[in-house]
Amino acid sequence: MKIHLIAVGRRMPAWVETGVAEYRRRMPAEAALRVVEIAPGRRGKRPDIPRIVRDEGEKILAAIPSGSEVVALDVRGKAISTPDLACWMDGWLHAGRDVALLVGGPDGLSDAVLARARRRWSLSPLTFPHPLVRILVAEQLYRAWSILKNHPYHRE
Numbered sequence: 427m428k429i430h431l432i433a434v435g436r437r438m439p440a441w442v443e444t445g446v447a448e449y450r451r452r453m454p455a456e457a458a459l460r461v462v463e464i465a466p467g468r469r470g471k472r473p474d475i476p477r478i479v480r481d482e483g484e485k486i487l488a489a490i491p492s493g494s495e496v497v498a499l500d501v502r503g504k505a506i507s508t509p510d511l512a513c514w515m516d517g518w519l520h521a522g523r524d525v526a527l528l529v530g531g532p533d534g535l536s537d538a539v540l541a542r543a544r545r546r547w548s549l550s551p552l553t554f555p556h557p558l559v560r561i562l563v564a565e566q567l568y569r570a571w572s573i574l575k576n577h578p579y580h581r582e
Contacts, residue, residue: 427456427457427458427518427519427521427522427523427524427525428457428458428459428460428491428524428525429453429457429458429459429460429518429524429525429527429567430460430462430489430490430491430494430524430525430526430527431459431460431461431462431527431529431560431563431564432462432464432486432489432490432526432527432528432529433461433462433463433464433528433529433556433559433560434463434464434465434466434482434485434486434529434530434531434556435463435464435466435529435531435556435557436463436464436465436466438557438560439557442557442558442560442561445560445561445564445565446461446560446561446564448564449561449564449565449567449568450564452568453567453568453571454571456519457515457518457519457567457571459564459567461560462489464482464485464486464489464531465485466478466482466531466532467479467481467482467531469532475533478531478533479530479531479533479534479535479536480536480538482530482531482536483530483535483536483537483538483539484536484538486528486530486535486536486539487538487539487542489526490526490528490542491524491526493523493524494523494524494525494526495518495521495523495524495525495526495544495545496525496526496528496542496543496544496545497514497525497526497527497528497543497544497545497546497547498528498530498535498539498540498542498543498545498546498547499527499528499529499530499546499547499548499549499559499563500530500534500535500540500543500546500547500548501548501551501553502546502548503545503546503547503548504545504546504547504548505548505549505550505551506547508566508569508570508573509573511566511567511569511570512569512570512571512573512574514545514570515567515570515571515574516574519574527547527563528543529556529559529560529563530556531556532556549562549563549566
């Protein structure tokens with residue numbers, strides 16, 4: 427199984443690249459994390475936000491590997507605990523399917539992307555900067571894996 431974190435945004439700050447790389451390095455081959463960056467739409471003085479979100483959505487949908495289970499990160503999604511995420515991951519591992527975790531741009535995900543998702547996951551009711559979301563997701567995936575393997579990283 428591969429986990430594809432498909433996120434709108436390019437040229438992340440070094441601290442984001444370093445944080446994500448650390449958790450990617452820790453993930454086992456059986457749950458390898460791959461980050462796919464989607465170019466954001468141009469937002470000028472009077473941007474056409476619906477068109478931009480739709481265009482970003484088309485790029486996201488095109489980046490989803492065939493046969494993947496799709497999870498959209500959405501503030502209106504389901505807030506879950508880390509043990510719940512570990513249960514999701516256990517199911518993904520046993521199904522042997524790739525997983526695509528989708529992160530939108532500053533204006534969110536298109537309706538088409540949300541419709542494609544099997545699940546919607548909310549990290550929190552708080553709003554996070556999109557670069558930070560990458561690190562939070564990577565860390566939570568590693569933590570969920572550590573729960574499944576009884577690794578001492580996760581302590582309650």
